[in-house]
Amino acid sequence: MIPDRLKKLRKQAGLTQKQIAEKIQVGQNSYSNWEKGNRTPIQPTIDKLAEILNTSSEYLTGITDDPTCIKISETDLDTAIDNSVAYDGTPITDHDREIIKNYLNEYFSNKK
Template identity: 50%
Template sequence: MFRERLKKLRLEAGLTQKEIAEQFGIKQPTYAQWESGRTKPKGETLEKFASFFNVSTDYLLGNSEIRNPEENINLDDFELLYRNTSKGLSDGEKKQLEIDLKKFLIERQKLINERKNKNQ
């Protein structure tokens, strides 16, 4: 799944293998091996690809269908939860609540997607 996603993202970006290799300071044959599935990059390189393409490493590896979980948070749900629970909190406590709610919503979405994938 990784190799397919990597190639798809590269093509969507309108880049050649050579251009991607140059962007990451690697040789084109090394990149080609990753895209062909002969080898896989190390974790640090996966993180760089995820950041470059604005996707999660879970998406890159085929563990999720969500490209970037933070972009898929339902803001209506988030705002409602935040408003109902932030009254009377300090600015620091409100910031921590925001972080915690985002994490919760991301994990919730992952569980929903896992269930969906199991049922297919």
């Protein structure tokens, strides 16, 4: 699953194997082996590849068949919440933060 999807998305993005390898700081040979199915990248690398290829690690690994289903990162979610305030202008409480995170994760995971 990963090899076919990597190759397809890389070509759609107009990138070479060398360009992607450089972006994730691995050798072109390593990346080539992933596309050939000789090796499988570890999860943190799959996450980086998904980000570069504008998709989700769930799509690359075959959990979903929807390439547009992009998982929001915890860092991006925390940053968005940090830049928000409650309706009354006060900072977001930790309890509200968890409610917002759960809601957004559920919303984006079900969006197709």
